[in-house]
Amino acid sequence: EAEVAQSPRYKITEKSQAVAFWCDPISGHATLYWYRQILGQGPELLVQFQDESVVDDSQLPKDRFSAERLKGVDSTLKIQPAELGDSAMYLCASSLAVSNTEAFFGQGTRLTVV
């Protein structure tokens, strides 16, 4: 069964360091999402791609976060510099279309900033 792949599963980094997460969506899925989920809360959308174009990055803290999906397939989310408040689960999801379709989630990357 096709899955959304994310790596790493766990990451511990010191504050002010750079950190990057990688996501490979299900083959053929044009829409890719990055979410941040703080413990005990629901997912918060950071950025949404349609192919290689950004559809929504209104909640992405652009002073320190960046995301790219250069060839419209896999994607990288970067944080530089990391802050203590960035500790969270980072979830990647993909879907066939932008609207009215379910999204399939990866296992997530648990980030701890110390």
Next chain:
Amino acid sequence: GDSVTQMEGPVTLSEEAFLTINCTYTATGYPSLFWYVQYPGEGLQLLLKATKADDKGSNKGFEATYRKETTSFHLEKGSVQVSDSAVYFCVQAGNMLTFGGGTRLMVKP
């Protein structure tokens, strides 16, 4: 704007009890509706879905019916198991995914 409201948890039940988790939505159009489940330390898994009014989604003993007249999509299960302990999210998919706040379910033996 679009929103999803679901009952706050935690919901604590004994094994074999009946489960209801309420979910209501506001939307400008007719979105598809989903329930996702998240086990500790894991990503979200699609539990069930309904794409139009009066559709009933079902999976693993869970059911939810898309009620346009009450804008609701309540999750039910007739007999819960300890393994159902998780966080459940009600989600609508219009032009974007809109999540409810999540409901933690704890099932005791």
